[in-house]
Amino acid sequence: MASPLRVLIHGGGIGGLTLATALARRGHSVEVAEVRPGPEALGVGIIQPSNALHVMREIGVLDACLAAGFEWEILTIADPAGNPLARIPQPRMGDAPSNNGIPRPALARVLADAAVTAGAKIRYSATVTDLTDDGDGVDVTLSDGSAGRWDLVAGFDGIGSPLRTRLHGDRYTPEYTGFANWRVTVPRLPEVEGVVMSTAGQQAKALLTPITGELMYLGAVFAEEADFRPDPERAHEQLAARLAMFSGPVAEALATVTDPSGVVYSRISQVTVDAPWHVGRVVLAGDAAHASTPHIAQGAAMAVEDAVVLAESLDAEPDVPAALVAWEARRRPRALWVQSMSRAVLRQETGSPTTPEEDELLKIGIPGAAHVLAKPY
Known part of the structure; x- marks a missing residue:
């Protein structure tokens, strides 16, 4: 499109x-509405595989990500x-590294700084309270009292997406x-120089x-009842009990965990919006449209x-409607x-029944999936 657009992004996550950043660098007028009070991100760390690092290069933050990570x-x-038991080299997309581990708070700072530097405005403690799409634009009121008219509203507001609920009601709950x-x-x-996956x-x-260089995270997946939550005063002990069958590096890492508040627990859910991901000039993306389990780190x-x-x-x-279709x-x-591959791996690892389609995906496996995804998107 020749003319700059006015774009509102609902959700200031990754x-x-x-x-x-991508739109502001192209000269569009961009605002981000983020419900959190500031740029600080919760969580521990995240893996950036080569295809994600290729994107980081495109928006100009690859070096900052590598400097902040491992x-x-x-x-x-x-x-x-x-x-x-096996050491598996990981593929690269172009000249981006194979993988980068990075603390979530550090990645949040890198991306927020890049967006602001590019010219985007971030409104914290703000969420959509009213939205009307008349076909030519979208009138939006935010919870901070601001209002505006936008050419496009993009919902990157996570697996619990309020924007998805606004568009589809409770049809697509996690x-x-x-x-x-x-x-x-x-x-x-010192011996953990890449992901080490131990299985029992x-x-x-x-x-x-x-x-x-100084930090890593220990992650583990277990079957848990839907209403289970760790004891705030014993979470580290509960995790240690679940990993009691491990010795070596996992046990050594567990021995350093003495503060239950450092344990982050999250239920693994998924969402598939099988309707179009855009309605008029409002589009859902990321976890709001297609949240996956974390089993291939994608x-x-x-x-x-x-x-x-x-x-x-x-x-x-x-125009915007044609762009959303494309x-x-x-x-x-x-x-x-x-999403399908991640779900198949989850079922395989936990001994759950798999479908014939999932069996075909599992022939590719996690290493094969990495090669599939280190190709142009």
Whole structure:
């Protein structure tokens, strides 16, 4: 499109800030409405695979991500004692590194700084309270009392997306998979120079992921009742009990966890919007449209891919409606493939029944999936 657009992004997480930077760098007028009071992000660390790092290069923050994180090339599969069973080199997309582990707060700061530097405005403690799309534009009122008219509203507001609820009601509520993720930041062991995945059959899986030169996070997935929540005063003990079958590096990492408040617990849910991801000039992206389980570490990567492909589609098409159609045609097959593969791996690892379609995906496996996704998006 020849004329600059006015774009409101609902959600200032990884995908939303990536879109803000990509659009502001192109000269569009961009505002981000983020419900949190500031740029601080919750959580421990995140893996940026090569396709996500390729996006970071596109928006000009690759070097900042690598400086704040820990670049790695080899996935190690280990037994419960930490003895390596396989060392699998990871693919690269272009000249981006294979992977980067990075603390979530550090990534949030990098992306927020990039968006503001590019010219985007971020409104914290703000969410949509009223929205009217008349076909030519979208009139929006925010909870901070501001109002405006926008050419496009993009919902990068997460798996619990209020914008999705506004568009579709409760038709697409998150579906709990029956499993939950436990994560905690610990000192990095010298031998952990890339992700180390230790498995104890279908009982448990533990991952050690470096996120800086000094830190790594311990992650584990277990079946949990839907209403279970860790005891705030015993969460570290509850995690240790679940990982009791592990020795070696996992046990060494657990021994450093003495503060229950450092344990981050999150239920693993998924969402698939099978209706079009855009309604008029309002579009859902990232977890708001296609939240996946974390089993191939591609959730955030899909969100940032969504963002840069949306910016490219707005460049290439004559108007916003045409751009949204073109964007979804590119994004839906890849994002839903990631979702299907992630779900298949979850079921395989936990001994749950799989479908014939999932069995075909599992022939590719996690290493094969990395190669599939290190190709143009």
